[in-house]
Amino acid sequence: MSDANVRMPEEAKERLAAIAAGEGLSLRAYLARLADTLLTPQERAEQAEQARAALHRWTGYAPGPDEQQALDEELDRRMARPAGR
Numbered sequence: 121m122s123d124a125n126v127r128m129p130e131e132a133k134e135r136l137a138a139i140a141a142g143e144g145l146s147l148r149a150y151l152a153r154l155a156d157t158l159l160t161p162q163e164r165a166e167q168a169e170q171a172r173a174a175l176h177r178w179t180g181y182a183p184g185p186d187e188q189q190a191l192d193e194e195l196d197r198r199m200a201r202p203a204g205r
Contacts, residue, residue, distance in 0.1 A: 123148075 133147070140150030159167065176182045183191060
């Protein structure tokens with residue numbers, strides 16, 4: 121495996137290094153593990169499409185573009201709410 125150099129603010133590097141150390145990992149190992157757990161935008165879109173297809177097969181529910189937009193807006197609104205309620 122070849123290494124790469126990444127430029128980032130020193131504060132970000134120190135924070136990531138502290139998180140890695142807390143998990144008993146080097147910064148290099150932590151970043152490699154982190155990269156393995158994240159999805160690319162294309163992978164997220166593929167998973168979302170698979171989930172929509174599964175929902176449709178299971179329930180017959182298939183929201184149209186307008187309904188999907190309304191649902192996305194509702195989710196965004198709920199996510200923006202303070203957690204304390």
